[in-house]
Amino acid sequence: MSNGFILVVDDNPTNLAVICQALRTEGWQIRIAMNGEDALRKATQNPPDLILLDVQMPGINGFEVCKRLKADEATSDIPIIFMTALSDTDSKVKGLGLGAVDYVTKPFDQQEAIARVRVHLQLRHLTHTLEEQVRDRTQALSQALEELQHSHLQVIQSEKMSALGNLVAGVAHEINNPIGCVVGNVSAVEATIKDLFGVIDLYGKHFPNPGAEIEDELETVDLDYLREDLPKLVKAMRDGSDRIVCISRSLSIFSRADSDRKQAFNLHDGIDSTILILRHRLKANKHRPEIQVLMDYGDLPLVECFPGQINQVFMNILANAIDAIDESNQGRSFIELEANPNWIKVQTEIGVNHVQIAISDNGFGMSQEVRSRVFDHLYTTKTVGKGTGLGLAIAQQIIEEKHGERSK
Numbered sequence: 001m002s003n004g005f006i007l008v009v010d011d012n013p014t015n016l017a018v019i020c021q022a023l024r025t026e027g028w029q030i031r032i033a034m035n036g037e038d039a040l041r042k043a044t045q046n047p048p049d050l051i052l053l054d055v056q057m058p059g060i061n062g063f064e065v066c067k068r069l070k071a072d073e074a075t076s077d078i079p080i081i082f083m084t085a086l087s088d089t090d091s092k093v094k095g096l097g098l099g100a101v102d103y104v105t106k107p108f109d110q111q112e113a114i115a116r117v118r119v120h121l122q123l124r125h126l127t128h129t130l131e132e133q134v135r136d137r138t139q140a141l142s143q144a145l146e147e148l149q150h151s152h153l154q155v156i157q158s159e160k161m162s163a164l165g166n167l168v169a170g171v172a173h174e175i176n177n178p179i180g181c182v183v184g185n186v187s188a189v190e191a192t193i194k195d196l197f198g199v200i201d202l203y204g205k206h207f208p209n210p211g212a213e214i215e216d217e218l219e220t221v222d223l224d225y226l227r228e229d230l231p232k233l234v235k236a237m238r239d240g241s242d243r244i245v246c247i248s249r250s251l252s253i254f255s256r257a258d259s260d261r262k263q264a265f266n267l268h269d270g271i272d273s274t275i276l277i278l279r280h281r282l283k284a285n286k287h288r289p290e291i292q293v294l295m296d297y298g299d300l301p302l303v304e305c306f307p308g309q310i311n312q313v314f315m316n317i318l319a320n321a322i323d324a325i326d327e328s329n330q331g332r333s334f335i336e337l338e339a340n341p342n343w344i345k346v347q348t349e350i351g352v353n354h355v356q357i358a359i360s361d362n363g364f365g366m367s368q369e370v371r372s373r374v375f376d377h378l379y380t381t382k383t384v385g386k387g388t389g390l391g392l393a394i395a396q397q398i399i400e401e402k403h404g405e406r407s408k
């Protein structure tokens, strides 16, 4: 057997000579130690595949050597075979109790001793091979799992994005025509109303006494009130439709279908459109006042990126902030929250060759444990149906892989 490096420990030179001679005939490599201390030193310096250990030795005896070897991680798995006198049953039992794998009896039966040594060397070799195989397999499996999770994320990400993106882009597109019609016509209505009042005024000027029927009617409809109110109604319509245009534009920006090439994108547009889409969640409800969104925007240049994906990142992070705030608010009254308003802060800044976007909230924050796991696939602290544990894993993938150094 190739890996047969044996340390033989015995204080008796005659014994040593006999056993070494026998072992050498098998082609094993032998090293000897003549006392316990020497044995410990040699075993630690250059760990053998097996140790043949005498029990009775001056100084540190065999049992103590065995104990110390087992206690040291570097030597604990070296198989130890005790050499004991034939009649000494106590020693045999004690030796096995201390972790020895076997014993051989003195005087030696050469055949038997060699057979035992061979079995234990083989066992050790097999154990090692097995351990190695297990290690390799485990590594291969965890790598496969990681790859699987990875591609899983990509599938979810791309499916979700394309389904959502198509839907949102479709809605935005469909809204554009009718709302364009409203916006265009509101101006025409304003002009027409002005004209109509002009005509009425002209009639009044030329026919100051139009007769009882017309005068009664003018009183009933309250012409002066109409003159004042109608432009207000039209203005409200104009404001409403302007908002729809704004929302529709945000939807288009948010869902910007990503081409396979990066494009120059105004990140602030991305953040603004995401916030607008999340407005219904930010607004006041019966549990709390509106969440304030504080923007502290730096002077960012256009950034080459995949805008749809970057918006997805903003969405995942901002939605988490709202979730965290809502959860932190539990048990607090509306009045209490009015005094300490909830906020989400978005700060952007330009660095030497990077832009930095920091999003913070005044929710309960994250413990060290949560912080170390937030990017883990499927890690969530939220109830089923509320959290998927994919938001930040996807965000990380988008930033690091699609936009990081490796993506260049």
Ligand SMILES: Nc1ncnc2c1ncn2[C@@H]1O[C@H](COP(=O)(O)OP(=O)(O)O)[C@@H](O)[C@H]1O
Residues within 6 Å of the ligand: 316, 320, 321, 324, 361, 363, 364, 365, 366, 370, 374, 379, 380, 381, 382, 386, 387, 388, 389, 390, 391, 392, 393
């Ligand atoms: N703003 C935040 N405040 C506190 N905890 C957060 C915040 N953002 C993320 N977390 C924690 O990180 C976890 C993982 O987030 P995420 O990957 O988006 O999955 P999910 O939102 O579906 O739970 C959350 O369950 C939450 O515990």
Ligand SMILES: [Mg+2]
Residues within 6 Å of the ligand: 316, 319, 320, 389, 390, 391, 392
């Ligand atoms: Mg989330």
